[in-house]
Amino acid sequence: MRVKRDPSFEPVRVPDDFAQEFPEGDASATEVALNLSLAGTMTINRVEELVAQYGLVLKSFNVLAVVSGAEGPLTPTTITERTFIGKTTVTSVLDALERRRLVRRYPHPTNRRSVLVEATAAGSGDCAEIIRRLHTLEAQWLAGMPQADRQRLLRLLGEAKGLFSRARVPPRPKPEPPDHP
Numbered sequence: 001m002r003v004k005r006d007p008s009f010e011p012v013r014v015p016d017d018f019a020q021e022f023p024e025g026d027a028s029a030t031e032v033a034l035n036l037s038l039a040g041t042m043t044i045n046r047v048e049e050l051v052a053q054y055g056l057v058l059k060s061f062n063v064l065a066v067v068s069g070a071e072g073p074l075t076p077t078t079i080t081e082r083t084f085i086g087k088t089t090v091t092s093v094l095d096a097l098e099r100r101r102l103v104r105r106y107p108h109p110t111n112r113r114s115v116l117v118e119a120t121a122a123g124s125g126d127c128a129e130i131i132r133r134l135h136t137l138e139a140q141w142l143a144g145m146p147q148a149d150r151q152r153l154l155r156l157l158g159e160a161k162g163l164f165s166r167a168r169v170p171p172r173p174k175p176e177p178p179d180h181p
Contacts, residue, residue, distance in 0.1 A: 005042070011035045036160060046141065050134060054126050055100065059085055061130060063093045064119065067103055068127040073116035075108065102126060 012034055018027045044058065051061040066082045067074055076094065080087045094117060097103040102123030108114040119127065142150065 012038060032160070036157075046137070047134065050137065051130060054130060056126075056130075059083075059089065060093050060097055061127075063090060064097060064102055064123055064127050065131065067117055068119040068124045070118075073106075073118040075111075075114050075116060077114070079117065097123065 011031060014027050014030050014034075015021075018025065018030070022030075047061075048058050051058060054061075056064065062083050062085065063079060066079055074082075076087065076090050079085075079094075080090045083090065085093070094103060094105065098105060101120055103117050103119050105115045105117050108116050145153075
């Protein structure tokens with residue numbers, strides 16, 4: 001999802017009549033969730049702009065980074081576990097990376113039903129360059145935020161991550177039966 005750039009430092013706020021419209025809601029909780037989502041999406045958009053310069057999308061970069069950073073060849077199952085991307089998606093991403101000669105697959109020596117995947121020299125080189133550039137850009141993007149604020153934000157983000165990780169979405173309520181006279 002693309003989010004319009006908003007260079008202001010103001011958080012997005014809900015309308016003043018939020019409580020009247022949503023009496024069971026909490027305006028500040030909604031604002032936190034909304035601003036976390038927007039900040040995350042904007043961050044992902046910037047990373048996608050970087051990896052697009054290498055002909056990659058975020059999923060393909062994540063797979064390439066996992067394969068490139070591994071101590072040795074990996075199975076697609078291991079790549080799936082390390083990237084949290086579904087197995088069929090990993091297979092199609094590996095197809096695309098292999099076509100671009102960034103990874104290579106070869107038969108597993110002891111399991112005929114599996115393959116091993118490793119990064120090529122070109123794949124490792126591109127990945128290392130992207131990661132170096134990404135870390136440089138992260139430093140530039142956040143240069144205007146003092147270190148103490150970053151540490152405070154990290155603590156708050158960790159708290160939010162834990163709360164959202166523990167949260168559950170209850171099942172959809174059953175519709176009320178229509179009133180019959």
